[in-house]
Every structure is written in C-alpha cells, then in structure tokens.
Amino acid sequence: MDAWILTLVTFFPIVGVIVLLFLPKERETAMRWTALLTAVITFVLSLIMLAGFESSDPDLQMVVRLTWFSIGDLHIEYFLGVDGLSILLVLLTTFLMVLALLSTWTAIVDRVREFMIFFLLLEVGLVGVFLGMDLFLFYVFWEFTLVPMYFLIGVWGGERRMYAAIKFFLYTMAGSILMLLAIIWLGLDGGTFSIPDLIKAQAIPANLQFWLFLAFAAAFAIKVPMWPFHSWLPDAHVEAPTAASVILAGVLLKMGTYGFLRFNLGIFPQASVRLAPWIALFAVIGILYGAAVAYAQKDVKKLVAYASISHLGFVMLGLFALNLQGLQGGILQMINHGLSTGALFLIVGMLYERRRTREMDAFGGLWKVMPIYAGLTLIVTLSSMGLPGLNGFVGEFTILLGSFGSIAIGSEGFAILAAVGVILAAVYMLYMFQKLFLGPLDNEKNKRLPDLNRRELLTLVPIVILIFWIGLYPRPFFGLTEASVEKVVQLVSSAAMAMR
Amino acid sequence: MTAEALFSLAPLLILFPLLGLVVNIIAGRRLGERGVGIVASAAVGLAFVIAILQFIALRMDPSGATIHIADWIVIGQLEVEWALQIDTLSVTMMLMVTGVGGLIHIYAVGYMHDDVRFQGDPSRFPRFFVYFNLFIAAMLLLVTGDSYLTMFVGWEGVGLCSYLLISFWYEKGEDGIGNALAGKKAFVVNRIGDFGFIIAMLITFWFFGTLTFEEVFNEAEAMGAGAVGAATAITLFLLVGAAGKSAQIPLFVWLPDAMAGPTPVSALIHAATMVTAGIYMLVRNAALLEIATVTPDIIAIIGAATALLAASIAVARFDIKRVLAYSTISQLGFMIAAVGIGAYVAAIFHLVAHAFFKALLFLSAGSVIQGVEHGHHRADSHEEHFNPNDMRVMGGLRTRMKATFWVYLIGALALVGIPPLAGFFSKDEILADALLVSPAVYWVLVGSAFLTAFYMGRQILMVFFGKPRSKAAEAAEESPAVMVAPLVVLAILSVGGGLINSPGLLPLTHFLEDTLEGLREPEFVAAVAAISTLLAVLAIVLAWLVYGRRPMAHDPVRRLGSLWTAIRHRWWVDGFYDWLIVSRYISLSHWLAEVADEQFLHDWVHDTVIARSFVRATNWLASVLDLRLIDRGFDGLGALTRRGAGGLGALQTGYVRNYAVAVFIGMVLVVSYLLLS
C-alpha cells in the first residue's frame, strides 16, 4: 500500500475518466456525480497518504521508483515521492478539485462529459507535477497540464476564449522550452534525471548554475506569474469558466512557485543566493503593482486576478528570503492563496451565474438580499487582505518577518515595501467588498437575487473552516513542512558559505 | 480560591463574548430583540465578573501571571503563543472595557430598538450585537495578549469591528454610500498605522529574537545602551501604529467620519475603548520608551499638537457627535502627550476617566438624537434632509429631556475639568507632570483645555438652552429607562472617577507599580489646578456670553473671519490628504492599469512586439530565402513545399489497395535488404 499510494493518488482520476467515457450521453447528472465522486475518492486517497506521512523525515517518502526507459546509460524513471515541500500542495489540489467540481453543477451545461474528463485529466497532471521526482517525468506532467487547461478555457470560456487560451498556451509553452533545454543539459551532464540525486550531487559550478537557474526561472516565472510576465493571467482568468479559474489560481500558479522551491533552490542554491535580491525586487514590484492595478479594475474577476499577482509576489519574496521563516511562510502562503483566491473565484462565479455580469458597477447593496453570501465573502476578503486570526496573516507575517531579516535579500527595504502592499491590499479588497455589498441596493435586477443554496454553501464552508483553522492554529501545517524546509535552508546556507 | 486558580479563568474573559456572538449568529433571528440583547449583555457582564476575579487575584498575587492556551506560530526561533498576560495594567484595561462596555451594551438594547426602526431594517438588530460582542472579545485580546503579535490580532480585530460598525447602515449616508466609505476610510487609515506596528514587530524580532513583551523588555534592560537605537526605531514605528488607532496627527482624519456608526458604537469604540488602544500599547512599551532617545519628545509634541488642533476644530462643528469626536481626538492627544512626558499612570488615569465621561457624553448625545428624532416623527414634519444630529435644529431641550440634560451636564463638566469631577483630577495630573517636564507642552495643553471648556459650553448652550429651533426639538421626548439607567451609572462614575487616583492616596499609581517599573509619584500642584479650573470657568462664561444670551441664527464665532474658515474646514487636512494621497493613488492605479498594463504590457508588448514581430520575422525570413533561392535558379522554398505536398498528396489516393501495394513494396524491399546484407 505504502509504495503504491502515490501512484493511486496521481492516477485514480483516470478511473473516473474511463467511467465517464462509457456513460450514455444524456445522463449528465450521472457524469457530474462520477466526476465528483472520483475527486472525492482521490481526496480521500490523499488523506490516506497524509496519514502515512512521517513529518519528521525531511526526505522523500512513499517512493516508487522504476525504470521507465533508458537512453544509453541515462535512465528515465517512473519516480514518485512526497516530502514536506509538496505534501500540502497535493492536498490542496485534491481538495480544491472537489470544490471546483461542486461549483460546476449548474454552471456547465454543454459538453458535460468532455468538461469532466478534461477536469479529471487536469488533476492527474497537477498531482503528477507535485509528486514526480524525475525531471523528465516532471516535465511530462508539467506540459500535460497545459492541454486540459487549454481546452477548459478554449471551449467553456467567455467571449474571447480562444484568444485567452492560445495566449495562455503559448506563454507557458515559451517558458517551458528553456526549461526543457536545461533539463536535457542536466540529464546529460549529471547522468541522471532524478531530482534528489541531482540535489545531493551539487556538482554544478556556480557560473553555470546562474544560466541554468535562469532557464528554469523562465518557465516558473511565467507560470507564477512574476511581474512583468503576468499579462497572460488576467486574460486567462477573465475568460476561463469558474471551476477552471479556481484551479488555475489555486493550483496551477503554484506549479511555478513550487518549481522555484524544488528546483531552483535545491539544484542551484548558489545561483539562488546570488539572485535572491533580484527575485525579491521583482516580487516586491509585483506586490505593489498588482495591488495598484487591482484597485483600478471594473471587473471583479480581473481585480481578483491582479490581486493574485500581488499575493504571489509575497510567496516569491518569502521563498527567496532563504531562511526558515520566509520559506515556511512562503509555502503556507501558497496554500492560503489557493484557499482564499480559490474561494474568491468561486464567489465571483456564483455572482456571475446569477447575474451574467461581473462589472462591479452593476452591483451594490447585495448584503441586504444575500446576507449569508455577504458574510462568507467578508471572511474570505478579510483572509485575503491578511487579517490576523485568519490564514492570510500567518503567511504574510512570517514572509515579512523572514524577508526583513534575510541575509540573502540583504536589505530590509524590500520587506518594508512589501508591508506597504498590506495597506494597499486593504484598499482594493475593501473597495471590491464595498462595490458589491455595501451602498444602496438600487439596481432592480439585484433585488430578487437568491441567497446561496446548499450546494454553494457546501463549496464555501470547507474553505472558510480552513481559513480559520490555519489562521488560529497553523502548527499542523507548519509541522508537515518543517523538516524538509530545514533541509533546504541548510543546503542553501552551506552554498552561501561556499560562495564566500 | 488561590490566585493561580483565578488566573486560570482568564481565557473565559474572551470566551464569553465569543460565545455570545456565536449564539447570536445562530439563533439571533429566533431569540427576538430582547433575547439578543440579554445574551450579548450577559456575555459582557460575565466577562466583567471574570475581570473582577482577575483583579481580586492580583490583590493576592500582584506579580500576575501568563496563561498559555495554545501554540500559534512556531517556526525556528519565532515562537508565538496564544497566551494571556494578566498584570495590573491589563486588568485595569479589562475592567474598564468590560465595565463601560457592559453599560453601553445595555444602553444599546434600547437605542438600537429605535434605531433599526428609524433606519428601516429591524432585521439588522442581532447583527449589531454580534459585532459588538466580537469587538469586546478583540479588545480583551488586545489588552491581554502577552506578545506583540497576539496584541496585534486584537488590534486588527477591533479595527475590523470598527469598520463593520461604522458602515453598519451601509446603504445610508452621503449618496447612499457615505457610511460605507467612512468605514473603509477608518480601516485603511488604521492599516497605515498597522503598517508601523508590523515594521516595529519585524525590528523587534530580529533585534531581540522574540516577540513576547516580557522577554523583549528583559532583553532590552540587559542590553542597556546597546538597545538604544533599536528601542528608538521600534517605538517610532509603534508610534505610527498608535497614531493610527488613537487618531493622532497625522492619521486622525478617520475618527470624525467614524461618527457615521450608530451612537453606541461611537461611545464604545470611538471614545471609550478602541481609540485608547494606542495609548495602552505605548504604556505597555514603557520599558522601551524609557530607553529610547528621540521618541518620547516626538510623542509629546504629537500629542500636544493633536490636542490643540482637534480642540480648535471642535469649536466650529454643528454636528453634535462630531464635536464630541474632535473632543475625543483632543483628549487622546492629552493622553499621548502624557505618555511622551513619561507620565504613564496619568495617561492611564485619564484614559479610564475619559472612558467614563466620554461614553456618558456620547450616550446622552445618542439619547438627545433619538429624542429629537422621535420629536421629528411626532411633529410629523416632512422636512427633507432632516438631520437629527445637527445642533442648529435643537435648543431648549433642558425642559423636555430632564434626565438626559443633567447627565450630559455632568459629563461635560467632567470633561472640562471642574473639581471634583473625574476629569479634573486626571487632566490635572497630566498638566502637573507636563509643567515639570516641558513648559511648552504644558501651555499647549492648557490652551486646548481652555478650548475644550469653550466648545463644551457652546454645545450645552446650543442643545439644551434657549428656545427650540425646530418643530422636532419642540416635540422631543425623553428616552426609555433602559437607556437612562446606564447613563446614570456612568454619571456616577464620572463624578467619582477621580477617586481612582485621588491625590495623596494614589491607588492607581500603586496598583500599576507592579507592572510599570520606576514610576514617579505625581504631585498635586495647587497652582496648576487653580489655573486650569479658572480657565475652564472663564471659557464657560465666554461661551455663555457668545451663545447664551440671544437666540442663535448664525454662529457668532463666525466673526473670527479667516480663522473661522480654517477651523470650519478642519484646517484643510482632509482635503490635503485627498489631494496628496488619495487622488494621486487613484490616478496612479488607473494609469498603471490602463496605460502601463493594458496598453503597454498587454496590448503593445504582447500584440505588437511579440506577436507582430514574430509574424514580421517569419515574413522576412521567407521572403529573403525565397528571393535568394530564386536568384540562384532554384524553386522558391514555398513553391517547393507546395509542389512536394502536391506530389505526396497524389499518393494519398484513398484507395485501400494502393496503400496495400505500398506496404507490399516496403515489405519486399525490407526483406531484400535483410537478405542481401
């Protein structure tokens, strides 16, 4: 069991795909249930994985390692493993998948079968990215996620869906090419594609690390997206259907930050130390820029999309603080962002389903007609702007703390500027809340809007519970990641020592 | 019961209000207004009982205790716990918060009953008490948190409640959105203060390696001179936080707007408790302030300046609550100044006394407002834009609302500092200390005290004396007992509150000595008391001369000319901020969004630079290769491809047998190759 649980978690959605293929085409409800059930079982499987996870062990666990095929002496392996850096992300993925599927119940009405199939395939790719420990396998999963997402945006998206889908595809593809070259180089040079082996070897000279770091960073920075590579994100979000937006923001973007964490810090620690101030600079620009631009948006979804850019700036700043607090905060903030931004997209989706518009000017005073909706939105909004006691604060504060005292970043100025971002977050988040919920209820079309139904409550309440849980007692979450993060910190600091 | 056992009850302090709010969220609709009010008030009442128990425990064991509840954030060196610190300072605050808070809760049951009907949404009644209980819980966490970070949770929590309660009637106010905007303004300005608080925490952690108050102070003491720079930086940033929360220069602009909330909110949050959090926080950090160099001076200057500035603005206000709001800012300035000159006990003393009489003033103002509102409805006058807060529509209420008049008068005299009311002792202690430390601060404060007496005299005369200036005022009626009873209790406290630290006995000073080390014993300076009392009386007389003698059409002080214009426009501070920051930020963000992001990055870079150059590059390559190849006599690349494709296409006949032949040919060839090799 232990050895195969990761394979199960990764590939179980395929079972759902097969069942979906055989369902008669008029039985759409059965398709929805099949997909949902598959996602739930996958989530349960990931919980079983969690139960077997030993948090004090910093190395990979539950490893499956078989030779897939060989090119000469170079083995390409089927190599799955989980450690503290990835376990939370796997759980986040399987968790959000369930909620995202719940949100599609009435939102997706045409080509249900295809939608569900793409969605489950997307889950395979995403989980595979976080579990794949062979560079080649990782790359396969990495690119694989593009395909379902491309279709999800391109088929079920809004008016300019093709434009957005192609842009999304091309941007991320362009970044991946450089990464592929770097992967091939690494494999040929190091004689292995195994990530832990490459990390252990640390055999790459510093100046070469620099270029390889940049090649990987190109792929990841576009995915995150870091300023100024973000221009695909608002398009993709605005056009994508709600469920795809949730996964796009909640999980897909984390592939980028996870990539930085796993590859750039692990394989190129010296380059990481050297480039940390630059990454921090771009992260801080992203924080402030995203916050300022979000404030000027008229479309709620776009506002949330730019807010994502700002939040992911925090994650990057935390990761490249290269100390314990920064990294821990960065990882937790990935989860927080997944939860709160995921919830925000769900919330926007619910509104869109009712009114078929996302222009903020069309709303106002919704609190009066939809009090439960407003209350939950308030909590999510507050979590997103980092109110203490909710999850966002724990992440943001530890990131600020880490980056303020970071030797690698080298200047307190970045953390102080990032803290300004906290003020700006309040500005745009409260602006959004005010535009939607406060003020007089003067639009006739809004006077009859129904409050949340049970299914919608079911999609939001689990997130809200987690928001409180992480905010009030984040110990279990930090505990899962601690050992692995300590290992990374040691690796990086010994690299920093070696540079001196 | 041992002290230890009593201390261990401390978590209940926060638990009770939380419980109350949970009950009201779940069952608020079913409980009815009475039930909701009882649950909420009982929750705070129980918290008050716990606070008294803590006080008793402290009499047994003055050193206090730290109650650990659970871990919070533990990463490497960073160890922050959910822990409550019980010492004399926090108990003083919690007694005040739960005591005054409880009274205001009771008052609010009566007030909100009418308010939700005037505003037209009775279903919002339970929500008010949910927020109120949440506020009490957050405030208690703020005063009991044992580290900067736990304090910060309460700090932001009260800010959140303030936001929610200011925009409680979110569809009302100017253009229907005024209240919501006021709430947002309060939150954002508070966030600017929080920014300072956060930076202070970051410095503290990286300098002292911990965020727990006790450890930081011990460490700072041990380091001695080595900690001066850090302590100065930390306290300066903390000052930013305090300025935000306690509405000091330059961040005071949110508090007057916050009057958009229902009156009990103004009393509880924006007068008695939340706004004093900044003072509490600075006093908590007395150990650092003692070490720091520049900060105390800056604090004293800011406090004194705020006191004077706000007092001057209050003179020209017509909204009954706004007068009180500026008065609050001014009094907070007194307290901040007291912290700056090292008179920590005086600051806390004034904080508590101020909580009594300012809560009293606000609540009675609420009573006045509702009285007038009732009158408005009874008189059945259909004036558009009737504003029950406007003092110009009042007058002569002395006879119609007797109880309210008397308690208002007591509150006002206490604020003005007429002996032997509470305000006299507490203000005097500050002034006496100020004279010792810095005469300049002293004179500024005396000036503001004079203005205070003047605008309070003006207010009382405008509201209660003279003839009614509107039909509503003529028909005004007294408030119900549930509202008057808390007023009476607060009035008693305002009268006797001075006893808390009466000269000679100094119970508060001795009480706080257990927490704050090296306190000076304040002296009662008779000359100071005499001067301020004399000035107060003088100011009241002046007010009577100006306002009391004849019916008022225009404000007589208008004759001050440009000075009047300045204070009428609040010294243009709001406008200046709008011009300097708000509109700049809005245009910046629009510029970034529309020009930098949309037009430049999105459209130009993507569509023009990337997409079009790609097309252009391919065209260029194609045409150049094409031409060169033709020049050399070859077919063009495109033509070649096309022809090749055409040729290959012909092979694709679609006839399966042709394909079979092809396979067959291949097979024969492969076998031949194998045989021959």
Add this chain to the structure above:
Amino acid sequence: MIPGVSMTHILILSGVLFTLGTLGVLIRRNAIVMFMSIELMLNASNLAFVGFARSMGALSGQVFVFFVIAVAAAEVAVGLALIVAVYRSRSSIDVDRVSDLKG
C-alpha cells in the same frame, strides 16, 4: 519421421500460399475476397510455424498457431462487421468506391 519431406518444402509451400494471398489482396476489389486472401496469408504463416515446431521439436510453435487462429477469429469478427457497416452506408463492398481519405 517423415522421410523425403524437409523444412525447405514446407517453407516453399508456405511462401507460395502467402504470395497468392497477397496477390489476392492486391488485385481483388471485393472486400470479402480480400479478407479471405488475408486468411490465406495467415494460414501460410501458420504452416511455417507448425513446420518449424516440428523441425525444432519445440511445441511453442504450435501454441503460437493457436494464438494466431484466435486472433484471426477476432479479426474476422470485427472485419466482417466493418464490411457490413461499410455496405450499409455505401450499398457496395467494392473497396475502390471507398476513398474518403483521398488527399
């Protein structure tokens, strides 16, 4: 012992039958006859298998024939079904009438 008959003979016969089979596939237009020719080719290979099994004394060759027959059965089932389906849409089983894939 089969005196006078050698593997060479069997292989030649097998080759001839196989060639005839391919010829049938290539020159006949009737899909069913083409199919029969394919069966002939399979039989030719079966013959070679059995021959080799005999000559090398390895029973595996015969097992393979068994599998080939099973596969042939499956193939016939699907193939004939395809022919029926094609006939339904074209009313003919002339393979030259089916050329939708023409490029």
Add this chain to the structure above:
Amino acid sequence: MTVEFAIFLSLAAVAVGASIAMLVSRNAVYSALFLVIVLFAIAVLFLLLSAAFIAMVQVAIYAGAIMVLFLFVIMLLGTENVESEPSHPWQFATALVLSFGLIIQFLIVANGLPGESGGDFGEVAEGFGSPAGIGTLLFEEYLIPFEVTSLLLLAAMVGAIVLTRWERSK
C-alpha cells in the same frame, strides 16, 4: 520418392490449386468454398507434421466457424459479384511483379536454411503436438497471453456488435 513426400506433394498441389481458383473465381461464394478446400489441405498437412490438435482446431474454427461466417455475410449482403476488372491499370502489373519478387525471396530463404533444419524431418518425442502437451504449455508458460487472447475476443465481440448495430433513430 517416399510415400510421405507424395502425400505432401499432392496436398500442396491441392492447396495451391484451390488458392489460385479462389483468386480468380468471379463469384465470392466459390471463392469461399475454394478457401475451405485450402484450409482442409493445410489441416492435413498439420497432421502430417504431428500437430494433431492444431489440425483439429484448424478444421473446427477455420473451416467451420470462420468460413461459415464469411458465407453468411456474403449471403446477407448479396454481393457475390462485384468487380469485372481492376480499376487501377497499373495495380495488377505491380502486384504481379512484387509477388514474383516475393516468391524469389522465399526461395532464397528456403534454400538457405541452416544444416540441421534443412534436412528431412526427424523423430519427435512421443505425444508431440497432443492436446495435453499444448494445454500444459498454454496454462503454464503462456498463461497471460492466453488470458489476454480471451480479452481480445471479448473486445472483438463487443466491437462487432457495436459496429453492426442498427441505429433505430435512422
């Protein structure tokens, strides 16, 4: 010339002759019947080559089941006669040329067999080719392929049903 060689030769002649007849007969039914003859001839050859079980299978499945299926389909569709002549002029010529090449190749291969398998067939063990022997091999060494075959047949069955199912809606 041994008896066995004579038998082989006659069987070969029958098989080749029937094959050619199958190829040239215009009527598909005749083609099918000629193919049956070929299959029988090959079955006898199997017997000669000590493959009794396979010979039985050949007769039962090929000559029995498969050919009946062919005949069924021919009758069902009523398409005994389709073509008159090849529609592609060069197709016939190419096919002949290639077939000639293929025959040559087979001859080369057959003549070039290595020594031990080039000579006459020798003795084999008792029970070689018996159902017992094949059964043991099938269920031990070739168990998984055997099971896969059953899956394959199942799939073919489902496939055939799906393909031939008459859509009621049309």
